[in-house]
Amino acid sequence: MEANTRSTGRLPAAFLTPGSSSFMDFLSDHQPELLPGKRQLPPTQGVIEAPHGTTIVAVTFPGGVVLAGDRRATMGNVIAQRDIEKVFPADEYSAVGIAGTAGLAVEMVKLFQLELEHFEKVEGAQLSLEGKANRLSTMIRSNLGMAMQGLAVVPLFAGFDVDRDRGRIFSYDVTGGRSEEHNFAATGSGSIFARGAMKKLFRNDLSEEEATTLVVQALYDAADDDSATGGPDVARRIYPIVTVITEDGFRRLTDEESSEIARSILARRLEQPDGPRAALL
Amino acid sequence: MSTPFYVSPQQAMADRAEYARKGIARGRSLVVIQYADGIVFVGENPSRALHKFSEIYDRIGFAAAGKYNEYENLRIGGVRYADLRGYTYDRDDVTARGLANVYAQTLGTIFSSAGEKPYEVELVVAEVGATPDGDQIYRLPHDGSIVDEHGSVAVGGNAEQISTYLDQRHQEGMSLAEALKLAVQALSRDTNGTEREIPAERLEVAVLDRTRPQSRKFKRIVGRQLGRLLETDGAATEAESSEEE
Numbered sequence: 243m244e245a246n247t248r249s250t251g252r253l254p255a256a257f258l259t260p261g262s263s264s265f266m267d268f269l270s271d272h273q274p275e276l277l278p279g280k281r282q283l284p285p286t287q288g289v290i291e292a293p294h295g296t297t298i299v300a301v302t303f304p305g306g307v308v309l310a311g312d313r314r315a316t317m318g319n320v321i322a323q324r325d326i327e328k329v330f331p332a333d334e335y336s337a338v339g340i341a342g343t344a345g346l347a348v349e350m351v352k353l354f355q356l357e358l359e360h361f362e363k364v365e366g367a368q369l370s371l372e373g374k375a376n377r378l379s380t381m382i383r384s385n386l387g388m389a390m391q392g393l394a395v396v397p398l399f400a401g402f403d404v405d406r407d408r409g410r411i412f413s414y415d416v417t418g419g420r421s422e423e424h425n426f427a428a429t430g431s432g433s434i435f436a437r438g439a440m441k442k443l444f445r446n447d448l449s450e451e452e453a454t455t456l457v458v459q460a461l462y463d464a465a466d467d468d469s470a471t472g473g474p475d476v477a478r479r480i481y482p483i484v485t486v487i488t489e490d491g492f493r494r495l496t497d498e499e500s501s502e503i504a505r506s507i508l509a510r511r512l513e514q515p516d517g518p519r520a521a522l523l
Numbered sequence: 524m525s526t527p528f529y530v531s532p533q534q535a536m537a538d539r540a541e542y543a544r545k546g547i548a549r550g551r552s553l554v555v556i557q558y559a560d561g562i563v564f565v566g567e568n569p570s571r572a573l574h575k576f577s578e579i580y581d582r583i584g585f586a587a588a589g590k591y592n593e594y595e596n597l598r599i600g601g602v603r604y605a606d607l608r609g610y611t612y613d614r615d616d617v618t619a620r621g622l623a624n625v626y627a628q629t630l631g632t633i634f635s636s637a638g639e640k641p642y643e644v645e646l647v648v649a650e651v652g653a654t655p656d657g658d659q660i661y662r663l664p665h666d667g668s669i670v671d672e673h674g675s676v677a678v679g680g681n682a683e684q685i686s687t688y689l690d691q692r693h694q695e696g697m698s699l700a701e702a703l704k705l706a707v708q709a710l711s712r713d714t715n716g717t718e719r720e721i722p723a724e725r726l727e728v729a730v731l732d733r734t735r736p737q738s739r740k741f742k743r744i745v746g747r748q749l750g751r752l753l754e755t756d757g758a759a760t761e762a763e764s765s766e767e768e
Contacts, residue, residue, distance in 0.1 A: 251625065252628045253629045258629075265603075268603055272607075366574065
């Protein structure tokens with residue numbers, strides 16, 4: 243048992259020392275070797291091969307925000323996993339989608355979820371959305387050493403800001419640089435194509451249903467042009483993960499709901515392979 | 524040169540126990556009761572911010588009577604213990620039994636080490652199971668002993684009298700409203716048998732509700748929902764509280 247490092251079985255002093263409400267601060271005092279950022283990497287030649295997650299997209303609509311991701315993980319030119327999950331709830335009112343080295347990213351999300359939950363339990367109140375976004379920034383910054391060896395993690399963070407009553411999106415770079423994105427954002431290898439699609443389709447008055455359709459359209463376009471992004475896999479029934487965050491909290495679309503959106507888009511693309519057309523002027 | 528007085532170990536322990544018990548008795552009592560869908564925590568607490576009950580982990584709740592700064596310290600220690608354990612292994616590996624053991628060892632070591640002041644706290648650690656049979660309630664007195672409780676438990680100053688009252692009236696499969704009302708009745712009886720009114724604003728109520736879809740089962744009951752549960756009779760509330768969700 244981790245906590246019982248002493249023969250008496252008593253909680254070690256670190257557990258009962260009044261301190262910060264952050265689980266990461268507690269870990270770095272008590273067991274720093276468990277923090278992903280504190281790990282020492284041996285010197286390596288070239289880039290370490292590990293599965294990479296690819297495209298995550300987000301879009302706001304009046305009343306909330308939608309965050310979605312494709313399901314493919316690649317290792318070089320090989321598809322490492324066809325049904326990976328890259329979008330996770332961070333807490334009741336926020337979600338995080340991750341592109342980059344899958345193993346590290348999933349670990350980072352787990353620690354981030356715990357960080358928010360720990361704060362909430364200790365303080366009896368939730369962090370502000372801005373506070374959560376900053377916390378994620380710190381975590382990415384602590385991963386910079388590994389990012390420089392090719393093991394980067396680049397998340398997209400979206401949430402409903404209960405104080406401002408609207409959905410917000412934050413994007414990050416490998417150094418932990420954080421920027422708030424307006425209307426829509428994408429990260430990962432297919433993001434350039436997804437962003438192009440969203441730019442043409444986005445409107446300020448989207449409904450929740452239209453916003454969820456928009457992100458699946460964008461993921462389809464990303465998969466169309468980027469080999470590392472997976473499109474809807476009808477044969478295996480693997481569809482994108484789509485999550486919606488509103489004032490009612492986080493909700494992940496069921497497989498039926500996301501398959502319905504993906505299938506209707508596929509049906510339209512059989513007639514019009516490049517998807518919906520925007521007006522020329 | 525003065526000679527120190529000899530104090531027998533029995534006497535020293537009895538003095539420490541008395542000291543702790545007196546400290547605990549100064550605070551108000553609280554009760555923890557099993558009901559059909561989970562476990563309810565009820566106590567009198569005029570403060571909205573300083574809680575007696577709180578969430579430790581997904582299915583585990585914490586209740587404490589006694590000195591606030593001491594049990595708050597233990598509560599945060601428990602949250603750190605649970606989160607670290609869940610992070611190292613898996614969320615399912617965090618159990619009330621494990622947590623109660625760690626608390627018992629901590630309280631016991633403090634109580635029996637002559638250099639430290641004994642803690643003036645009495646804790647309850649409760650875990651809600653998938654079915655009522657899986658519920659676990661542990662009571663931890665100030666000296667680090669550990670008592671496995673069933674049905675209902677009271678801690679704090681007036682605990683013995685309240686426990687007796689609860690034991691006589693608690694039944695399995697009570698609804699939340701029935702359990703809550705029984706708890707309030709038990710808490711509002713004074714030592715001399717007279718009853719006093721505890722207004723809803725002075726009550727702190729929380730549940731570990733096994734029917735919640737989230738993995739975190741702890742929930743505070745406040746405001747209108749609390750008022751409604753206290754007003755209606757048991758039968759009517761069942762339907763209403765399920766509508767609420």
